[in-house]
Amino acid sequence: MSRRVTLTLGFEGNTRDVTVVIPDDEPTPWQWGERFALVGQPTPRVDGALKATGAARYTYDVQLPGMLYGAILRSPIPHARVRSVDLSAAERLAGVRAATTIDSGEVRFAGQEIAAVAATTPDIAADALKLIKVDYEPLPFVVDLEAAMADSAPSVFARGPNLGKPKSSTVGDPDGAFAKAAATIEATYTSPVQTHVSLETHGAVASWDGDELTVWCSTQGVYAVRDDLAVYFSLPPDQVRVIAEFIGGGFGSKFGASPEIITAARLAKAAGAPVKLMLPRAAEHLATGNRPSAVQRVKLGVDSTGALVAIDLKQHGSGGIGGGSGSSGPFRSVYRCPNIRLEERNVYTNAGPSSPMRAPGWPQGCFALELAMDEMARKAGIDRLEFRRRNNDNPVRAAEYEIGARNFGWAAKSAAPKQQGPLRRGIGVASALWHAVGNSGPEAQVIAHRDGRVELRIGTQDIGTGTRTILAMVAAEELGVPLSTVASEIGDTHYLYSVPSGGSGTAPSNTPAVRQAAANLRDKIFRLAAPTLGAEPGDLEARDGQIRVRVNPSRAMAFADVCKRIPGDSISAQGERIANYEGFRNDQSGCQFAEVEVDTETGIVRVVNLVALHDAGVIIDPLTARSQVNGGIIMGIGFALFEDRRMDPALGVMMNPTMDDYKLPGSLDVPEISVTFVEVANGISNTGVMGLGEAAHVASAAAVACAVSDAIGRPARDLPLTPDRVLAAMERPA
Amino acid sequence: MPTDDDRLTRPLSRRAFLKGAVVTGAIAGAAGLIRGAPGAAEEPQLGPGMAERLGPGAGTIELKINGEARQLTVEPRVTLLRALRENLGLTGTKLVCDRGSCGACTVHLDGRPVTSCMMLAVDARGHEITTIEGLGTPARIHPVQAAFVNADALQCGFCTPGMVMSVAAALQRNPGADLAEIRHATSGNICRCGTYPHVFQAALNAGKVNGSKTVASLTGKVRGSKSVAGLT
Numbered sequence: 001m002s003r004r005v006t007l008t009l010g011f012e013g014n015t016r017d018v019t020v021v022i023p024d025d026e027p028t029p030w031q032w033g034e035r036f037a038l039v040g041q042p043t044p045r046v047d048g049a050l051k052a053t054g055a056a057r058y059t060y061d062v063q064l065p066g067m068l069y070g071a072i073l074r075s076p077i078p079h080a081r082v083r084s085v086d087l088s089a090a091e092r093l094a095g096v097r098a099a100t101t102i103d104s105g106e107v108r109f110a111g112q113e114i115a116a117v118a119a120t121t122p123d124i125a126a127d128a129l130k131l132i133k134v135d136y137e138p139l140p141f142v143v144d145l146e147a148a149m150a151d152s153a154p155s156v157f158a159r160g161p162n163l164g165k166p167k168s169s170t171v172g173d174p175d176g177a178f179a180k181a182a183a184t185i186e187a188t189y190t191s192p193v194q195t196h197v198s199l200e201t202h203g204a205v206a207s208w209d210g211d212e213l214t215v216w217c218s219t220q221g222v223y224a225v226r227d228d229l230a231v232y233f234s235l236p237p238d239q240v241r242v243i244a245e246f247i248g249g250g251f252g253s254k255f256g257a258s259p260e261i262i263t264a265a266r267l268a269k270a271a272g273a274p275v276k277l278m279l280p281r282a283a284e285h286l287a288t289g290n291r292p293s294a295v296q297r298v299k300l301g302v303d304s305t306g307a308l309v310a311i312d313l314k315q316h317g318s319g320g321i322g323g324g325s326g327s328s329g330p331f332r333s334v335y336r337c338p339n340i341r342l343e344e345r346n347v348y349t350n351a352g353p354s355s356p357m358r359a360p361g362w363p364q365g366c367f368a369l370e371l372a373m374d375e376m377a378r379k380a381g382i383d384r385l386e387f388r389r390r391n392n393d394n395p396v397r398a399a400e401y402e403i404g405a406r407n408f409g410w411a412a413k414s415a416a417p418k419q420q421g422p423l424r425r426g427i428g429v430a431s432a433l434w435h436a437v438g439n440s441g442p443e444a445q446v447i448a449h450r451d452g453r454v455e456l457r458i459g460t461q462d463i464g465t466g467t468r469t470i471l472a473m474v475a476a477e478e479l480g481v482p483l484s485t486v487a488s489e490i491g492d493t494h495y496l497y498s499v500p501s502g503g504s505g506t507a508p509s510n511t512p513a514v515r516q517a518a519a520n521l522r523d524k525i526f527r528l529a530a531p532t533l534g535a536e537p538g539d540l541e542a543r544d545g546q547i548r549v550r551v552n553p554s555r556a557m558a559f560a561d562v563c564k565r566i567p568g569d570s571i572s573a574q575g576e577r578i579a580n581y582e583g584f585r586n587d588q589s590g591c592q593f594a595e596v597e598v599d600t601e602t603g604i605v606r607v608v609n610l611v612a613l614h615d616a617g618v619i620i621d622p623l624t625a626r627s628q629v630n631g632g633i634i635m636g637i638g639f640a641l642f643e644d645r646r647m648d649p650a651l652g653v654m655m656n657p658t659m660d661d662y663k664l665p666g667s668l669d670v671p672e673i674s675v676t677f678v679e680v681a682n683g684i685s686n687t688g689v690m691g692l693g694e695a696a697h698v699a700s701a702a703a704v705a706c707a708v709s710d711a712i713g714r715p716a717r718d719l720p721l722t723p724d725r726v727l728a729a730m731e732r733p734a
Numbered sequence: 735m736p737t738d739d740d741r742l743t744r745p746l747s748r749r750a751f752l753k754g755a756v757v758t759g760a761i762a763g764a765a766g767l768i769r770g771a772p773g774a775a776e777e778p779q780l781g782p783g784m785a786e787r788l789g790p791g792a793g794t795i796e797l798k799i800n801g802e803a804r805q806l807t808v809e810p811r812v813t814l815l816r817a818l819r820e821n822l823g824l825t826g827t828k829l830v831c832d833r834g835s836c837g838a839c840t841v842h843l844d845g846r847p848v849t850s851c852m853m854l855a856v857d858a859r860g861h862e863i864t865t866i867e868g869l870g871t872p873a874r875i876h877p878v879q880a881a882f883v884n885a886d887a888l889q890c891g892f893c894t895p896g897m898v899m900s901v902a903a904a905l906q907r908n909p910g911a912d913l914a915e916i917r918h919a920t921s922g923n924i925c926r927c928g929t930y931p932h933v934f935q936a937a938l939n940a941g942k943v944n945g946s947k948t949v950a951s952l953t954g955k956v957r958g959s960k961s962v963a964g965l966t
Binding site for chain 1: 809811812816819820823824825826827828829830831832833835836838865866867869870871872875876879880882883884885886887888889890891892893894895898916917918920921922923924925926927928929930931932933934
């Protein structure tokens with residue numbers, strides 16, 4: 001059974017009515033102007049004290065009785081056939097309980113897994129690795145992107161050339177449009193390989209009880225890991241339990257049962273004891289994923305009104321032995337343009353495989369597009385923000401440009417005279433776009449206990465965004481109880497299914513399932529309370545910790561008193577995430593304004609100020625949402641200024657697999673940041689929540705690079721903008 | 735670090751250790767250094783020019799951690815960080831970079847912040863060590879920890895213990911620390927989630943309220959914890 005409901009959706013000054021059909025046990029989607037008790041209140045996260053006191057238990061912290069420590073031997077050379085692996089000396093070392101080879105085929109990058117051991121201490125495991133004798137037959141290799149594209153380059157894969165087939169698409173008639181354009185620009189932009197550097201490395205603690213396997217692991221998807229392990233060990237899925245109570249960052253690199261998770265489980269089986277296998281820092285850089293490099297040749301054309309008439313992107317990049325180096329997303333969808341040609345080519349090199357990283361393809365694509373937009377605006381003689389306004393047809397972003405320009409002081413800063421000393425200020429603006437509306441899949445369970453406690457259980461996980469908190473807020477909102485009444489239990493496949501935390505989908509996919517479950521539980525609570533209140537269940541409401549008659553709120557019972565009438569120990573209800581409705585918009589925009597100061601004598605860049613405007617549907621917790629935006633910006637500053645996986649072309653190894661040589665933004669690199677949310681009721685699910693983690697990161701590096709270019713009066717086209725590159729860009733003719 | 739098979743497969747016995755010590759002539763105080771039994775001897779007195787011979791096998795040492803004397807048996811190559819985590823189960827202190835460049839393992843040594851991954855456990859003898867667990871617990875939360883919760887100065891939380899210890903030490907030195915001082919105090923702590931702005935806010939808030947000890951009502955609960963408290 002279902003009902004037809006007309007919803008008022010949109011944002012401040014821009015709403016419209018949308019009629020949708022809603023199943024009967026599904027709450028009506030939150031609309032524009034909805035009044036909330038908890039949602040939208042800045043709320044410290046419910047597990048904050050566990051994290052701040054060190055009591056939060058991460059996979060790295062799991063200690064089991066009799067637990068062994070695993071370690072993995074990795075190839076020191078970038079391309080080789082493995083003739084033999086001799087484990088015998090390692091196996092004889094006192095304290096070693098298991099040793100195994102890891103057959104991952106031909107060695108194709110320095111850092112690939114070769115063998116593993118489990119021993120009574122980490123030091124003995126490390127000693128044992130040194131005793132493993134591997135006979136490698138070295139093969140020719142190539143790690144440099146351009147060198148790998150040469151016909152004479154060594155093949156990374158025997159099956160084909162290093163340069164992949166072009167992935168192309170064309171809309172309209174770009175050549176015709178360029179021919180007629182009033183002005184065009186063409187330039188090439190480059191960006192490096194970036195690694196995720198999750199502070200908790202990849203790894204697992206695996207423990208067998210007969211044919212039942214329990215694995216604690218640092219993962220973005222407990223269910224995905226469970227299913228992979230069940231397939232690998234030929235077990236029914238219900239004999240595998242995966243737990244991830246707390247996760248020390250993922251950023252896209254922690255999906256599925258990766259080699260170290262499977263290896264931990266294999267070693268534990270062989271040793272007959274639990275095994276903890278957490279990767280050392282260097283291995284994390286080498287083998288667990290990265291954002292591919294990109295070389296983007298961009299051509300833009302405008303007509304005499306400053307409207308974009310043609311975009312042409314020819315791109316190649318390398319994710320080592322992995323693919324996915326494409327960066328065309330922003331070119332096809334951020335700005336309005338009738339004629340677009342896109343070509344992407346993946347290049348294989350003998351380096352660690354790529355994996356999804358925070359808005360895969362977008363920060364690098366946005367960087368090239370936005371720098372090209374600046375070059376185009378200057379050539380056409382149009383203010384850079386005005387140029388973007390003219391080519392934007394997204395009403396949410398239009399509002400964000402206005403608020404942002406005001407908060408940032410774009411007009412005044414643009415009009416300020418250029419400084420003459422060595423320190424030069426510059427400003428830039430860049431636009432974001434993302435699609436995080438979530439999808440069906442998750443199922444939630446909400447339980448009320450006789451003592452008045454409410455438990456919320458769902459098999460999602462929190463990679464740092466505050467998932468426990470927002471889910472508890474949604475349940476508490478629906479049940480009309482204080483947040484402290486609800487305990488969020490996540491990160492365990494013993495709870496009902498949820499999706500992996502990727503594509504910023506955690507909040508938009510899980511909150512509607514939780515809201516539906518809580519609404520169903522509330523209806524059961526109403527049935528318990530109705531006889532005492534002398535009303536029909538349908539006439540009751542849940543507010544302020546009370547169940548009360550809607551038309552006569554003085555006839556009320558405390559929520560906890562209703563719970564005392566639960567016949568057994570508890571009552572529970574489930575909810576599912578149903579497919580998306582037609583909403584207001586299925587994308588989210590955002591823009592970021594940056595101001596930098598460049599020391600033109602040393603080339604050192606300081607980001608002074610960053611103003612961020614974002615929308616993510618209904619913002620459940622503005623406090624944790626702001627944390628995510630801060631983080632997206634700061635990671636973007638790292639991509640713009642510091643981060644670069646450097647490969648030695650002669651040896652084929654990563655030269656900086658540490659946290660001192662691989663440079664990350666620190667406290668002294670953080671600018672003043674201002675974050676403003678444009679609240680949108682999008683009605684795409686019953687909560688209309690959208691994800692924020694990736695949207696917040698898309699435009700940051702671009703905004704900074706645009707500002708640096710503005711400061712030095714030359715386009716800074718090669719990331720990261722280290723001092724040498726800034727000085728080199730200044731040498732370029734204007 | 736020893737690499738030959740013989741030394742690896744046959745850990746040095748106490749007698750072999752003493753023999754080795756005699757051979758190298760570094761005998762002063764050595765018997766008291768690697769104790770056969772907990773508390774068997776007081777701290778060694780080494781004179782000028784005298785060297786201490788340790789290991790390579792495990793020996794029992796005593797460390798003063800969070801106000802308590804703790805005995806543990808470790809090889810001399812074991813860092814203070816690993817001794818805390820693996821031998822004493824104090825897993826709040828995190829291992830991240832393992833070379834002193836990220837600050838996640840920060841503890842207080844006689845009140846000063848140090849990176850425990852860069853210090854051997856045997857070198858921590860005779861010092862007062864405070865870990866994140868010694869600073870406060872969810873039930874008895876330290877004002878700096880509460881300020882971190884309230885300002886949401888944490889995301890994934892893996893850098894948080896080290897960050898808290900750096901901030902707590904800075905505020906101990908100067909409760910009125912300003913933003914510039916806080917930035918410098920946390921410049922050795924890397925947060926990949928990019929939580930720094932809220933860390934600064936938490937530090938400034940804690941600096942203002944430090945000493946008032948106003949720990950108020952709970953904001954929520956999670957599995958495995960008794961209570962989650964915070965300053966209002």
